[in-house]
Amino acid sequence: MSPPLFIHFLFTDLLPAMDGDTKTMTFLQEVVDILMAYIVESFDRETKVIDFHYPNELLQMNNWELQDEPATLDDILISCRATLKYAIKTAHPRYFNQLSTGLDMVGLAADWLTSTANTNMFTYEVAPVFVLLEYVTLKKMREIIGWPDGRGDGIFSPGGAISNMYAMLLARFKMFPEVKEKGMSSVPRLVAFTSEHSHFSIKKGAAALGIGTESVICIKVDESGKMIPADLERRILEAKQKGFVPFFVSATAGTTVYGAFDPLIAISDVCKKYNVWMHVDGAWGGSLLMSRRHRWKLDGVDRANSVTWNPHKMMSVPLQCSALLVREEGLMQNCNQMHACYLFQQDKHYDLSYDTGDKALQCGRHVDIFKLWLMWRAKVKKSYHANLLSCGYFAIGFCPQHTNVCFWYLPPGIRYMEDKEERKKHLHKVAPVIKARMMEYGTTMVSYQPQGDKVNFFRMVISNPAATFEDIDFLIEEIERLGQDL
Amino acid sequence: MSPPLFIHFLFTDLLPAMDGDTKTMTFLQEVVDILMAYIVESFDRETKVIDFHYPNELLQMNNWELQDEPATLDDILISCRATLKYAIKTAHPRYFNQLSTGLDMVGLAADWLTSTANTNMFTYEVAPVFVLLEYVTLKKMREIIGWPDGRGDGIFSPGGAISNMYAMLLARFKMFPEVKEKGMSSVPRLVAFTSEHSHFSIKKGAAALGIGTESVICIKVDESGKMIPADLERRILEAKQKGFVPFFVSATAGTTVYGAFDPLIAISDVCKKYNVWMHVDGAWGGSLLMSRRHRWKLDGVDRANSVTWNPHKMMSVPLQCSALLVREEGLMQNCNQMHACYLFQQDKHYDLSYDTGDKALQCGRHVDIFKLWLMWRAKVKKSYHANLLSCGYFAIGFCPQHTNVCFWYLPPGIRYMEDKEERKKHLHKVAPVIKARMMEYGTTMVSYQPQGDKVNFFRMVISNPAATFEDIDFLIEEIERLGQDL
The missing domain is CATH 3.40.640.10 (Type I PLP-dependent aspartate aminotransferase-like (Major domain))
Structure with a gap:
């Protein structure tokens, strides 16, 4: 993957080392290539949002411990790849989990510059x-x-x-x-x-x-x-x-x-x-x-x-x-x-x-x-104006004022349950199970929570500029697919 | 400087735009090229630590105001270059101004990855x-x-x-x-x-x-x-x-x-x-x-x-x-x-x-x-051990316990002043003038301050891995050059 010579190089070969320019540029370019591939992959709907593993599993899946011997630059590149492999793709068009989603390319460029200026x-x-x-x-x-x-x-x-x-x-x-x-x-x-x-x-x-x-x-x-x-x-x-x-x-x-x-x-x-x-x-x-x-x-x-x-x-x-x-x-x-x-x-x-x-x-x-x-x-106020969506076609309970849409999924098993308390108790468990399955499949991510006397419901928010109406439809269908046996 | 086609492109041409992959990669690569050039320049002793301008001047020197029309990607790249032109080169081997100095290449790569993972x-x-x-x-x-x-x-x-x-x-x-x-x-x-x-x-x-x-x-x-x-x-x-x-x-x-x-x-x-x-x-x-x-x-x-x-x-x-x-x-x-x-x-x-x-x-x-x-x-504890310097050969007043070395420069004009109060008053003004000149020449930067009954003195700290003994000698000579008429 990376130039084989990195197998022998250490951080001491990079700037401020004498004549470290070329090695530094090659090393940073390798890192950038890894990041670029990750970015393109993140926007690809064929890619999973997450390759999920439980904490104990993930701790075993890579050597995350801090060693006594310095890693070669090649090892460093391998660590970068491993870190991204198990990261959440927050840029993914089907990542709706938080109020902060998506990855803006101009913003990313600016953040890279900020790190480089390091002040x-x-x-x-x-x-x-x-x-x-x-x-x-x-x-x-x-x-x-x-x-x-x-x-x-x-x-x-x-x-x-x-x-x-x-x-x-x-x-x-x-x-x-x-x-x-x-x-x-x-x-x-x-x-x-x-x-x-x-x-x-x-x-x-x-x-x-x-x-x-x-x-x-x-x-x-x-x-x-x-x-x-x-x-x-x-x-x-x-x-x-x-x-x-x-x-x-x-x-x-x-x-x-x-x-x-x-x-x-x-x-x-x-x-x-x-x-x-x-x-x-x-x-x-x-x-x-x-x-x-x-x-x-x-x-x-x-x-x-x-x-x-x-x-x-x-x-x-x-x-x-x-x-x-x-x-x-x-x-x-x-x-x-x-x-x-x-x-x-x-x-x-x-x-x-x-x-x-x-x-x-x-x-x-x-x-x-x-x-x-x-x-x-890059965007000016006008473009932000155009980007701020409003969509409210599947809310339950109240008319949404922002891009938050809160809703329950009612699996077939409880749709006609007569005992209201029993139904509520059952419904409370639905969202957590669907969310867990969602993460295990890695297809999409959305948040859920109870609020006041309302049992667990999904909170869909749209702040991800990559999301289209099809992605929202996908979420709904995925919730149904993962929850219909509940 | 950048591919001429960027003159016509806007942020809307980048991912998540349909077929935005190539343009995104080209754009990010342009940014990275700017950053790489900045990094190499920063470590070069022939470069100034800072191209200093007073706030009002700097406000005039570029169009920093937020516009009503969106900038093209070419404009965005120009803004990146302008920002770096007037930034402090914190990686510079002669930048000693703060406790945090220097720029580590593995750390920088990691920070770029962190921005990309954006979570x-x-x-x-x-x-x-x-x-x-x-x-x-x-x-x-x-x-x-x-x-x-x-x-x-x-x-x-x-x-x-x-x-x-x-x-x-x-x-x-x-x-x-x-x-x-x-x-x-x-x-x-x-x-x-x-x-x-x-x-x-x-x-x-x-x-x-x-x-x-x-x-x-x-x-x-x-x-x-x-x-x-x-x-x-x-x-x-x-x-x-x-x-x-x-x-x-x-x-x-x-x-x-x-x-x-x-x-x-x-x-x-x-x-x-x-x-x-x-x-x-x-x-x-x-x-x-x-x-x-x-x-x-x-x-x-x-x-x-x-x-x-x-x-x-x-x-x-x-x-x-x-x-x-x-x-x-x-x-x-x-x-x-x-x-x-x-x-x-x-x-x-x-x-x-x-x-x-x-x-x-x-x-x-x-x-x-x-x-x-x-x-x-990349470094492990061992290498950190080797990197943590100790140098204490020009302290005044006390034996340094860390890399802080605090000292006054006594310009010829006050070396033999007899009135102690007069001398102190004069000495208090020396460091600020030298520091101002240092920044105007842009050759090096070091901090100064009073403490208790001690009038303004320089505080030299070494945390910059790029600094060598020659750079410290340079600082001393530069202080003398800039302060000998005071």
């Missing part, structure tokens, strides 16, 4: 271009949100959960700046509000920030999964009566399971009335802001104090790419800065406002911007 | 191989720390600051598990301890977690920058007398500026005596555990409850790659889990202990393991 976002000094591109792109995103002249602040963080945590941190600091120095013992009991269908990261963030999960009040949703603003107001009043301080409301734009959009205008009215920070968790649905046809679902987002928006989901940017946008300028800096003098020297020769690292929780920060910027350049 | 660490379901490799590698790292049979827990997080924050979160939860639900109002006033030379992320973490920066007590260091255990004990007693609860000590193994190693055994005795969680921030120095010759500097690390270790620093793994290792099994899971039923279904068909996502603060988590695993395979 860190903390200062302009070490990442001049990437810092500027982050500046340009965050401004554009704020303009799209609708904040005047795109003013405000923001950061790319390691995922939506961290973006949401940032928002909570900022809200707390805005209301009680002394919390930074004095901690939670200096502030009254704070409470946050989010819908019962919101993402678990709100509670996770509250636990981490020392607020506690019990101080996250879950607001009721209607049958389509949207937060009920009247219930929000009721719970805020209730909390105030108890002497607690409401400081944070997280509305969800595109819930994880149903894809529901909370009514932002009504929620913003409540937030304004009680002077509470309004956050919009648009990790999943934020990308609809790029669509003329669908952006009305986020009407009112410009009233938010902060917005999470993950281009690595619906916009198909390679993982990870999550932005937190903040309306107030300077707040992130004040909230998080620690003035490390070895990094953020104040006597540098350039405009220090480009040293954005001190507003982050992280010190080093991975470059997540370039892939988004390059893809945006 | 997420939250479940075995979507990242079977990477989850196993994380398991194998964390176990190996724990064995190297010295925990029996490599037992314990851990995670790869987005950088050392977040790893340290995890440690603090775990320490708090271990002592007061109710804090997860009830928040900080349910616990007494907690205090953490770390040396005055420790990394700013300890305070940043305390601010975020609601502990407050004032509850981080800075312990005195000796003249070489090591924490003084007697002062730690004194401050713990003082805190207890005030009714505060000491819960966390962060010892540093390799401080950022001096590269000092706190005396872990003596610190662990204090921690044991007062029943305080002992964390070792080995973000910078942890990699010395791979070295037979230098690992004594971390003697006592096996007594720690948690250890931060960043392979993206001294081990040259591409950014980002930071591990938190934890001695107690199960604690991370209990501390952070939220049981999201759409992701961590309990009725899956495989061993659920491999679904590690719920122990993270993040939901989605970038794959940072593969590059470390592949590099480790």
